[in-house]
Amino acid sequence: MVEDVYFSYDGVPALRGVSLTVRSGEVLAIMGENGAGKTTLIKHFNGLLKPEKGRVLVFGIDTREASVAQLARRVGVVFQNPDHQLFAESVEEEVLFAMKNMGLPLDVARERCEQVLKLMGLEKHRHRSPYSLSVGERKRLAIAAVLGYGPDIVVLDEPTAGQDFLNKCKIGGVIAALKAEGRGIVIVTHDVEFAAQVADRVALMAGGRIVRVGPAHEVLTDEEAIREVRLLSPQVPCTACMLRERGITLTNTPLLPGELYLELVRLLRRQAMR
């Protein structure tokens, strides 16, 4: 939970009064253009940055009173550039490292390592050096390392950047699985289509503030709010909006292709009955 947090880098304000709650069993997407303050905000979640004003509570613990190591057990963060957090000699070692640190017995750790490598499609590369992997693979490795030790809150900064279609689906699947386990998931993304598919709630950021937060369906179909934070509307609500301008008004604003399809079919049927 973040309460009225302020933060600045050398006097340049990066967060200006941000309040936000992350809930268990829910996917929260934080969106906004580059420089909006998204990454600065998530660095507060695991205590890497401490608020200058306001406070951040992680399961009741004030981050100013806990070490990053303590907080890491509850909050796992995967940053945008995976190279900042990879250092082991092999893919397998990378995943095992955090688990060993958390004091997991080796046999349990090995079994979990196996699971998460498979989940991220990396089992073939287990003995390779992380640096010999492609950017997309390194990103998935960083995710695997965090999944391995199973924090209650998983924070993913731009999880889909540079991922191909199938891996995007894979990451979407992992997010759904984490959610089903009752974990809280935060994704920082400007991939509006991905957010439309996986997010339950969306927070829009601009200039170090949260300008809008609410159910994903509501926020992502709000053309004006999306434009304000310099994002691009997802294709489906964008289509619905243009249809309205051309005289075809749908009953509910759809967010996903299936919803748009149903709205169109329903409208046709209603017109046919007249």
Add this chain to the structure above:
Amino acid sequence: MWRVRLVELRGVSFRYAGGDDYAIREVDFSAGSGEYVLLVGPSGCGKSTLLRVLNGLIPHFYEGEFSGEAYVAGLDVRETPTHVLARHVGMVFQDPENQLFLSSVEREIAFGLENLGLPRAEIRRRVEEVLRLFGLEELRHRAPYELSGGQQQKVAIASVMALEPEVLVLDEPTANLDPLSALEVLSLVAELAREKGVLVILVEHRLELALRFATRLVAMEKGRIVADGEPREVLEQVSRLVGCPPVVITYKLLKSRGLALEGPPLTPEEFVDSLVRGWEAWRR
């Protein structure tokens, strides 16, 4: 006498030294001036290997087994040193930070030209031209590392285009950009193809952004080209490999229910146009 096109690959295969399998196999591909080729396929399908053949890193830098014929701008890639090919093929990568290292935008753009040993006046002329073309005039004295990701990527493309290559190759140039910056970069590249006749070869996963600009869609799978043609014609064929944008998914759902439309649409605008036209017909 046969004439080779700007880029022409005939039966090209390559296996990296130590690799178990061919990274690309028997690839036939040719493209000419002004085309905007969108190259797609799952990670590891051979896209990057194909790009490395175009600038000669394969076979000159990466060791392995090369067969087939490859020509770029009439030059035989196998016999032409990479620094010569670099004048004809510009490369832009995912992370502009790796490409930019000088203290100002202007110097960054001039650097490659100085390396070519061009006269000062010519360097000045070309720097001014790309600064204008890419809308970077106001940023000329700024350090590239101070710029936003989108601006950095524009500087990277500008410094490559200052060398006036006939072919521009971009490997996931928008992966780290927000959608509006990404669209801006991709449409700028489209302009280069349209106005300057540059052959653009773009690798990009974000179809919902890139598709609208492409004049041709090429898909690879397991080292082979499996589809190649007009984007609308091959889109449905490649969606198994690379997915398809939400408007195309909706289009397919309607089609499967017997509600036929012109298409498939490449943008929401196109989809709306065809829906509005189809609407009257369906209502009857």
